Amino acid sequence: MMKLNDAFAIALTKFKTRKLRNAFAAFTISLGIIIILVFLFGVAGVLDVGKKAFVDSLGDRHFALETFPTNKQIQSIEAGVVKMGFFEGVDSTTPSEEADSPEKYLEKYSADGVQVAYLHRLVAASTYGFGIQRDGTTDEFEKKLATVGWSAAVAEPMFVQDFVYADYHFDALVDGKIPVIIPKSATQADAYTVPFDVTQKELYEKFQVNAEKLIGQTFTVTLSESAGYSYGVFFGGAENVEPSEEAQTETILPTKTTIEVVVVGFAADGFYSSPLYDSYSLIFPNWALEQNTTIAALFAEPSEWRMVSEFASREERDRFVDRRHNTIDNDPVAGLGSYVQQIPSRFEMLEDLVRFFRSAGLGVGGFFLVVSSFFLMTTLGKIISDSQKEIGVFRAVGAQKRDVKKIYFAYAWLLVTGGFVIGVFIAVMLDGIASLKWGEDLFYQMMNAGVSASVSEPAFLFVHVVPLYIIAVYAALIVLGVLASAIPIRRASKIDPIQVLKDV
């Protein structure tokens, strides 16, 4: 009986004589693989870039705030509470003098009113953000970044939203001011407005330098009723920003108000915002910040954090939030921290999205795999049909039926494996090309959706070659290949040498 390696040797030699045709056949077989792996590697790449923070954290609302920065206040957030690392005297990320010593911190920042009340406490924090996009052109951007450093920290409403939905609430004002935190990666928001001569990387790096200076600074922020509406419309998604009738008739008063905020720290990198209308609509229906003011805020609500912690379920929390929502009037200051929209969780949406893309990839790719199998069957059928005399001779000189099967299974394996290799290569290439073309956008959209809490700097390559996927897809392909090859190969083994060797 023929040895398997000899069968492969014959199949390979034969395979090489039909390079072009076999390459085409392998490419056709690869279509399903390409589709499946493009999706799988792409999704894996997205997860990889996000360091899996978003999917891993979806279930338990655990945010891996790995790099909560220099003020060291928030070390981690889990199970609905924010651990104040500084106040616990623990900071595992970037140890510093201030981080290790609450006294030194207070000494340094007491003037800015950081209250001792924050110490020794795990708090449930509710964060609210509001802000307004810089209206600067590219030319103006440099100047503004230099002179009004914090304004580069554009609004992080999604950050705020995510926090709201994760049940985080601060429990006090800071010296009568609204404490705000600023996401370190806030400049990513400028992807929407500064696309030309300043790269995202440059923005990011500049912000890293300037952001440090913001801690402890207080700002007066102007809220404008009309701005909310106009910006909502401008960004085209202001379904939640319906101006009041008074606003529409311009009879409402006051049209402007101011609030005091103090920057108490930074959010972890990676929290990023959606366009602004979400922000102001989130906090103040029909109100928005004046231009050139951008913050993310943590609002102190001493009486509520305990309540939050006692919620038995998300639904209960939602009901609570809804009740608060219904108490709001048009006074933005009175309504601080007490309005939450009933919108689906971004995380759940993301989870669904990932599931959808995976399913789509597997579904469409699976369909093409089956189509590929049929193609393999017809290709192999044609090859066998062309090789009848060869098979006849093999049988005449002593090949058993199983020897013929071995040779053509080896041939089918070469086609399938060729298709597989082509498929993996093209899938990686396509993901790579897609990343280059759309990766930056996707990254910001991920940040926008609160995807990653741990990306320290933008990463745009959304390709992650997962060996397990490769093995799984290959195994599936082999199974399909065997099934698809079975019929033509069985036919090959039954070829009657007398019939095919009849000379004309």
Place this chain on the structure above:
Amino acid sequence: MKLPIELQEQLRRVCERDYEQNVDALLADVRGALSHPSVSSPAPRTPSGDVVIDIRNVVKEHRLHKKSEPVKALRGVNLQVHAGEIVACIGPSGGGKSTLMHLIGGLDTPTSGEVQVHGVALNTMNDQQRSTYRNSTVGFVFQFFYLQPYLNVQQNVEIPLMFRGEEKTKRSEAARAAIEAVGLTDRIQHLPHQLSGGQMQRVAIARALVNQPKILLADEPTGNLDTATGNEIIQLLERINQEHNTTIVIVTHDTAVAQHAHRVVTLSDGDIVSHL
């Protein structure tokens, strides 16, 4: 052992005539040749070896379609072939020559009767056993060579050994020996399309010999070659017969080939009509 010159000439004339439509004429001519007064007392026609191929009352029926009436390709053929004998099968097309060869080669089984080779009835073998038989006991040489175009000379010759599961080194050694035996050592790495017709048939013979079969079955081995090359091939077969005592059954229309046979069997209409 060769036929007398006169008989060879008569046989040539028999073979060259077209008997497709007139079997009686064929028989008459063959009988005439056999009873020619100028032929001296016949020499012993077969070597004295044991009977290697024993065909008894073999009938073979074919059906063109499942429901069609069976057509008899062989009608109770009896034939014994001795070890070391060269037997030429001649006769008109459709006479049953090739069918007989297929039966001896284990490619087909008789409808009734028995084909024994070395005392073993082929029709009792299953497909796997017959494959093994073809691989070890017989070697086939075809009119159109049937070399694999993508394999070089050595690889083509090695094929039967591959199906035997032989190790590569042994395979290579045996193939080289067979190729040397047919005088193509200098072409060992050539592909079939780089060879002449005669060389291709030599490769095919080497392939048939590489398993050192006891029986060589050649179906029109010179049918696709010019006369000179055909002669060379026949001489080669003759040499193989002499050196290895290989029993050779040749189906042919070529009188030159038949002249080299120890015995000529004429098949017509599914039956042996003469032994010469």
